[in-house]
Amino acid sequence: MTQIGLTIRKLREEKNISQEKMALELNLAQSNYGRLEKDDRRLTVPKLLKISEVLKVSISDLFNERKITHQQNNDKLTIACNAGPFHDQEAIKKLIEQYELRIKEKDELISLLKK
Secondary structure (H helix, E strand, C coil): CCHHHHHHHHHHHHCCCCHHHHHHHHCCCHHHHHHHHCCCCCCCHHHHHHHHHHHCCCHHHHCCHHHHHHHHHHHHHHHHHHCCCCCCHHHHHHHHHHHHHHHHHHHHHHHHHHC
């Protein structure tokens, strides 16, 4: 599979669009649409325009697999961050205690210097 077919497939899957839906939008049989994603069938400019319209991406996005990879990585990172705590809670508590102690010491030093 070359880049354009793979990119179209990744974008389609990312947007939870089935091959059947894409085929319907492009006025193709599902098997012929599948061949487009495998680059077994030539893509015409009108088909590329329609694919970009259905996927709501620019034509240039269809030729840019790297952008999709970054987006997928960002999505995975967002999911991981939202999944729950990923830091050691005890270490965070100790840091807070240390900062509070330093603030107290700073305040005491300021008081001494004012006298």
